[in-house]
Amino acid sequence: MKIIDTYSDIFKAYENGSFNKDLWDHYASSAFPGLKNKIEKDFSRVAEYKDKIYTILNNVQKNIEAAEMAHKSFINTTKNLSVEIKNKFNVDLDVTIILYLGLGNGAGWATTINNQKVVLIGLEKVIELGWCSESDMQALIYHELGHIYHFLFEHKNLIITKRGKSIQQLYREGIAMVFEQTLCDDTNRYHQNTNGWLDWCLDNDKLIKTDYLKRIKNKKSVQHFFGDWCSFMGYSDVGYYLGTAFVRFLMNDYSLQEIASMNLNTVLKHFYRFANQ
Numbered sequence: 001m002k003i004i005d006t007y008s009d010i011f012k013a014y015e016n017g018s019f020n021k022d023l024w025d026h027y028a029s030s031a032f033p034g035l036k037n038k039i040e041k042d043f044s045r046v047a048e049y050k051d052k053i054y055t056i057l058n059n060v061q062k063n064i065e066a067a068e069m070a071h072k073s074f075i076n077t078t079k080n081l082s083v084e085i086k087n088k089f090n091v092d093l094d095v096t097i098i099l100y101l102g103l104g105n106g107a108g109w110a111t112t113i114n115n116q117k118v119v120l121i122g123l124e125k126v127i128e129l130g131w132c133s134e135s136d137m138q139a140l141i142y143h144e145l146g147h148i149y150h151f152l153f154e155h156k157n158l159i160i161t162k163r164g165k166s167i168q169q170l171y172r173e174g175i176a177m178v179f180e181q182t183l184c185d186d187t188n189r190y191h192q193n194t195n196g197w198l199d200w201c202l203d204n205d206k207l208i209k210t211d212y213l214k215r216i217k218n219k220k221s222v223q224h225f226f227g228d229w230c231s232f233m234g235y236s237d238v239g240y241y242l243g244t245a246f247v248r249f250l251m252n253d254y255s256l257q258e259i260a261s262m263n264l265n266t267v268l269k270h271f272y273r274f275a276n277q
């Protein structure tokens with residue numbers, strides 16, 4: 001595991017208190033090989049929101065105290081992290097964790113750059129979302145590392161059906177959540193848990209399972225369950241609860257590594273059993 005902290009260079013992307021794209025180009029090119037192209041390719045999908053994203057970027061310069069808190073949280077979270085993962089999961093993750101200034105790409109992003117596994121922590125989005133505390137930073141980094149862990153063992157399907165994609169998203173987020181909770185030593189740890197979110201999920205467990213299963217069977221979108229911009233019955237990110245509950249159900253019979261290695265057809269069969277219990 002490698003840690004790259006670009007915080008000391010982030011403010012070189014600003015001129016007279018405002019974000020400057022040309023200066024950012026130089027900063028991103030120097031931060032990590034291939035990072036600039038990766039960010040810009042992703043940004044091209046939402047380029048029509050450029051003005052809003054630039055507002056988010058300018059907000060970093062205006063909130064130095066929040067930026068410094070997030071930076072300190074990043075340092076504390078990543079310190080001795082590889083040892084903790086080795087002790088709890090018996091794996092060495094070949095991954096680079098980068099604290100960087102993106103173009104509104106996301107607070108956390110597990111991906112690859114030049115065939116290298118990376119976890120990107122976008123300072124501008126961390127500040128926008130108010131995830132600057134150490135506990136929030138832990139949740140963010142641990143969760144993305146959970147995806148990297150899954151990548152090590154994930155069964156590679158040549159063809160993924162619409163049903164397969166729906167179960168894959170649930171399954172992936174469930175594994176990442178269990179990985180995160182294990183590192184935190186807290187099986188009830190969800191950063192989504194505000195305003196009674198977890199209690200509502202627990203009280204409506206059967207309803208959530210039944211609806212998700214129905215959507216899979218009918219090949220309907222499950223987007224309502226993922227993303228803070230979507231909601232199911234007025235609650236966002238309910239898929240993270242359901243995915244975690246599903247993976248913990250599987251852990252009655254399998255190790256987390258065995259679950260991470262399952263092919264999607266097997267996962268789907270298990271989900272039918274889980275949802276109908």
